[in-house]
Amino acid sequence: GAGVSQTPSNKVTEKGKYVELRCDPISGHTALYWYRQSLGQGPEFLIYFQGTGAADDSGLPNDRFFAVRPEGSVSTLKIQRTERGDSAVYLCASSLAGGNTIYFGEGSWLTVV
Amino acid sequence: KQEVTQIPAALSVPEGENLVLNCSFTDSAIYNLQWFRQDPGKGLTSLLLIQSSQREQTSGRLNASLDKSSGRSTLYIAASQPGDSATYLCAVNYGGSQGNLIFGKGTKLSVKP
Numbered sequence: 001g002a003g004v005s006q007t008p009s010n011k012v013t014e015k016g017k018y019v020e021l022r023c024d025p026i027s028g029h030t031a032l033y034w035y036r037q038s039l040g041q042g043p044e045f046l047i048y049f050q051g052t053g054a055a056d057d058s059g060l061p062n063d064r065f066f067a068v069r070p071e072g073s074v075s076t077l078k079i080q081r082t083e084r085g086d087s088a089v090y091l092c093a094s095s096l097a098g099g100n101t102i103y104f105g106e107g108s109w110l111t112v113v
Numbered sequence: 114k115q116e117v118t119q120i121p122a123a124l125s126v127p128e129g130e131n132l133v134l135n136c137s138f139t140d141s142a143i144y145n146l147q148w149f150r151q152d153p154g155k156g157l158t159s160l161l162l163i164q165s166s167q168r169e170q171t172s173g174r175l176n177a178s179l180d181k182s183s184g185r186s187t188l189y190i191a192a193s194q195p196g197d198s199a200t201y202l203c204a205v206n207y208g209g210s211q212g213n214l215i216f217g218k219g220t221k222l223s224v225k226p
Contacts, residue, residue: 004156033212042117042202042216043157056210091156095212100145102212104156 002026004105006092012111013082021077021108025094032075033102034067035091043091049075050097082112115140117205119217126193127225134188134220136203141181144208148177148188151200151219160201161188193224 005024013019025032030051035043045059052072060066064082069075079086089107116139126132136146145164149157161170161177163186169178176189190197200221204214 031211040218042204042218043214044216045213048210048212050211056213058209059213093156093212098211100147100162101159102147102214104158106154106156 004092004094004103006090006105006108008108009106010109010111012113015082015084015112017082019079019082019110021079021090021092021110023075023077023092023094023105025073025075025092026103028096029094029103030072030097031095032069033093033095034075034077035093037089037091037107038087046077079110082110084112086110087112115205115207115215117203117215117217119201119203119220121220122218123221123223125223125225128193128195130193130224131189131191132193132222134190134201134203134222136186136188136217138184138186138205138215140207141184142207143181144206146177146179146186146206147204147214148175148186149202149204151202153199157202190222193222195224195226198222198224 007022032049034046037043048056049069064080066078091107093102093104095102118137147162148160151157163179174191200219202219203217
């Protein structure tokens with residue numbers, strides 16, 4: 001596609017529920033990143049994929065968060081047993097392998113009530 | 114702890130003014146530094162990337178400088194326009210992994226016509 005696409009754009013869920021957020025990177029980009037941005041804060045790194053494998057998952061806050069990229073293209077961020085503190089914008093980005101320019105999607109706004 | 118600080122948090126200027134946004138980081142051993150722009154409800158757009166071996170980068174009316182020894186970077190915007198109104202974010206890569214960026218909270222710029 002022309003840019004990084006994220007779905008859903010908005011998600012409201014109840015505390016304790018399971019949520020999946022999807023990211024479709026720019027075609028040909030082997031590197032994919034997930035960030036989380038809370039109101040009034042800068043984005044916070046979560047995980048980085050190179051191809052199908054997670055090259056760096058040091059930013060995942062706890063074991064309720066998990067991400068996959070089974071075919072090296074689309075990625076899904078999965079959040080189990082959601083908590084109100086998980087409410088944020090989840091940003092996905094992609095780049096060429098070794099590329100310094102990172103292209104961001106518009107984010108998925110998650111609200112946990 | 115590696116931190117990135119941006120001052121001021123918000124800035125309002127009349128159209129046509131030249132302005133400087135500031136970014137400071139706690140650890141001078143950086144790999145590179147990037148400036149991003151974020152419009153309300155949108156993802157981030159990369160503006161300028163400065164490698165650790167470089168002192169500055171320029172793109173159009175934008176100039177970013179890097180002084181590793183003092184832990185500072187500045188983004189200079191010449192002849193500001195209302196379309197420049199956005200939040201500007203500074204992000205540092207300490208070389209942990211590609212895309213593992215540490216962001217500041219941003220400076221919200223408003224350019225009045």
